[in-house]
Each structure stands twice: as structure tokens, then as C-alpha cells.
Amino acid sequence: MNPINGIFPLLTAEKSIIIIPHKNPDADAIGSTLALFNFFKKIGLNATVVSPNLFPKFLNWLPNADKIIIAENNIDSTSEIIKKADIIFCLDFNTLSRIDILENCVKESTAIKVLIDHHQEPSEFDFLYSDTEIPATSQLVYHFIELMDKEDLIDKEIATCIYAGIISDTGSFRFSSVKPSTHKIVAKLLKKGISHSSIHDNLYDNNTIDKLKLLARTIDLMDELKEFRTCIIHLNKDDLLKFNYQKGDTEGFVNYGLMLENCVFSVALFEDLHKNLVKISFRSKGNFDVNAFARKHFDGGGHINAAGGISKENMVDTIQKLKNILVNYKSLLLEV
Numbered sequence: 220m221n222p223i224n225g226i227f228p229l230l231t232a233e234k235s236i237i238i239i240p241h242k243n244p245d246a247d248a249i250g251s252t253l254a255l256f257n258f259f260k261k262i263g264l265n266a267t268v269v270s271p272n273l274f275p276k277f278l279n280w281l282p283n284a285d286k287i288i289i290a291e292n293n294i295d296s297t298s299e300i301i302k303k304a305d306i307i308f309c310l311d312f313n314t315l316s317r318i319d320i321l322e323n324c325v326k327e328s329t330a331i332k333v334l335i336d337h338h339q340e341p342s343e344f345d346f347l348y349s350d351t352e353i354p355a356t357s358q359l360v361y362h363f364i365e366l367m368d369k370e371d372l373i374d375k376e377i378a379t380c381i382y383a384g385i386i387s388d389t390g391s392f393r394f395s396s397v398k399p400s401t402h403k404i405v406a407k408l409l410k411k412g413i414s415h416s417s418i419h420d421n422l423y424d425n426n427t428i429d430k431l432k433l434l435a436r437t438i439d440l441m442d443e444l445k446e447f448r449t450c451i452i453h454l455n456k457d458d459l460l461k462f463n464y465q466k467g468d469t470e471g472f473v474n475y476g477l478m479l480e481n482c483v484f485s486v487a488l489f490e491d492l493h494k495n496l497v498k499i500s501f502r503s504k505g506n507f508d509v510n511a512f513a514r515k516h517f518d519g520g521g522h523i524n525a526a527g528g529i530s531k532e533n534m535v536d537t538i539q540k541l542k543n544i545l546v547n548y549k550s551l552l553l554e555v
């Protein structure tokens with residue numbers, strides 16, 4: 220593995236560069252990839268963003284979001300584009316299994332592979348820029364540009380993408396992962412002319428009535444397990460369909476569990492509309508490590524206080540499995 224600055228001299232105009240976020244990308248994944256894309260365009264590079272699947276509609280307004288190629292819409296032509304790539308940047312994930320239908324294609328590619336990410340236990344890449352202490356990959360993109368000594372070229376569009384990613388992965392600066400460097404960078408982004416309140420409005424005050432009613436349903440179904448300081452929320456297919464579920468509608472719902480007094484562990488389970496599986500989000504407070512929990516029991520991963528995973532069992536069995544596992548974590552949860 221090489222130090223990240225080794226990639227800088229290889230970034231030349233004749234190279235074809237692909238930038239890929241993880242499947243089901245969130246605002247940090249799309250914010251960081253578009254920040255890097257807009258920056259590469261600015262310095263005259265030939266870059267393309269390819270997302271494994273569709274991103275939520277509430278990210279459509281990010282500068283150049285309309286240029287993102289959605290691989291699942293046409294996997295054959297996307298594979299051709301990736302095959303011709305000279306350099307592939309992977310952003311906001313730590314292992315190629317996180318890009319789903321693009322995994323094999325990227326693995327087989329002879330392109331130079333670069334990882335910019337903040338998840339635990341990154342895999343081997345040709346160039347690795349990973350820092351689990353940094354709250355958002357979008358912040359790492361800022362540092363990457365800084366390392367290239369091209370901070371001056373960050374314009375309002377690039378700054379907007381970085382800011383959107385940072386507020387999303389920091390819960391608008393409230394998570395413990397926020398660093399002094401995060402605020403210092405944000406001060407610089409503000410000086411680039413971004414409109415922080417409209418970015419916030421675009422991300423969070425842009426809901427359909429169906430989504431808010433789905434949230435109300437979720438909270439109605441909330442299950443507080445006081446003895447484990449845990450909250451479980453779940454949504455079945457029927458509820459998702461009743462409220463006309465659109466991609467991204469359940470983002471952030473898991474955080475509502477942590478609003479309960481004394482709750483340190485929130486689990487949100489959502490039935491997949493197309494496959495027989497349950498997608499799970501985990502959030503915690505303090506030192507309860509949900510990355511380890513998700514890896515060990517639900518084929519997932521993430522960060523210490525925010526992780527995800529899946530279950531191939533049905534909703535009832537998954538919740539029962541979760542409750543059985545919780546017994547082994549009781550003392551850890553009470554110590555937080």
C-alpha cells in the first residue's frame with residue numbers, strides 16, 4: 220500500500236477516472252463523490268461518478284448530481300466504462316462488497332484503485348487514504364484537496380458538496396465524532412460562499428407528507444427495552460407501501476430511538492421491498508461499539524456509533540434473534 224500523495228502525479232488529463240460511492244449512498248457518499256468529481260473537473264481531469272444503485276431524491280440538487288451514472292440501470296454499459304478506467308476512486312466504504320453489482324467488475328479491473336474512507340478496517344487498495352477518526356468522507360475529500368495544495372480551487376459548488384456530507388454524517392455537528400478540524404474546515408467552506416441554511420433545508424426540510432406519516436408510524440411502533448437501554452423500531456413492507464415509500468425515506472429514523480431517556484442503543488429494522496431480507500441500522504452512544512455488533516451478528520459493519528447490517532430471516536425472527544443476543548450485552552449496555 221502506498222502513501223496517498225503517490226497518486227497525485229498520476230492524475231493527468233488523459234487518464235479516465237471513475238469515482239464510486241457505496242450502494243444505497245447517503246449524503247456523505249454522494250457529497251464526497253460529487254465534491255471530488257467537481258474538483259477533478261475544475262483541474263481539467265476526465266472523471267465520471269458511477270453509483271451502484273439509485274441515490275435518494277433529496278440529494279438531486281447537489282451540483283452535478285444529474286451526471287451520476289446509475290449502474291443498476293444498465294450494468295453492461297457501466298461495466299464497459301469501468302473496464303476502460305485507468306484510476307478508480309472508491310469513496311465512503313471500506314470493502315468492495317459494499318458496491319454490490321460493481322464488486323466483480325472493479326475487482327477484475329486493472330485500474331489503479333484508491334480508497335478515501337473513514338470506516339473501520341479498510342481493505343487493501345493500491346492507495347489508501349483512510350482515517351476512522353474523521354467524521355465524514357467529505358471532510359477527507361477536503362483534506363485530500365488540501366494535500367494536493369489546491370485548497371484555493373475549492374469553489375462554492377465543491378464546498379456545498381463537502382458541507383452536505385459533513386452535516387449528514389455528523390448529525391448536524393452533534394455526534395461525538397466531530398473534531399476541531401471539522402469546524403475549522405466548515406468555517407473555510409462558509410467563506411467559499413455556501414448557503415448553509417439552504418443546504419440544511421434541502422436535506423432535512425424537504426419531506427413529503429407520506430414520509431412524515433411513515434415516521435409517525437415508526438415512532439408509534441417503537442419498542443423500548445429499558446433493561447437493555449435499547450430501542451427497537453421496525454417497518455414491514457405493508458407500512459412502507461401504505462406510505463408510498465421512496466428510496467431514502469427511512470434515513471435518520473434510527474436516530475429517534477436515541478432520543479429516549481437513558482437509551483444508548485437504537486436498532487431500526489426495515490423489510491426490503493424486493494428481496495427477502497431485513498436491512499438493519501444500528502446507532503449507539505458512548506463506547507458501545509455497533510460496528511463490532513453488526514459485524515459479529517448481522518453481516519455488517521460501519522463505525523463505533525453508527526453501523527448497518529442485514530438479516531435473511533423474517534422480521535419476527537430477526538427481532539427475536541436480536542433480543543436473544545442483547546442478553547449477552549446487558550452489562551456492556553449498562554456500563555455506557
Ligand code: 5GP
Nearest residue numbers: 500501518519520521522525526527528529
Ligand atoms: P446506515 O445505518 O445509515 O445504513 O449506515 C450506517 C453506517 O454503517 C454507514 O457508515 C454505512 O456505510 C455502514 N453500513 C450500513 N450498512 C452496512 C452493511 O451492510 N455493511 C457494512 N459493512 N457497513 C454498513
Ligand code: MN
Nearest residue numbers: 247311356388
Ligand atoms: Mn460516511
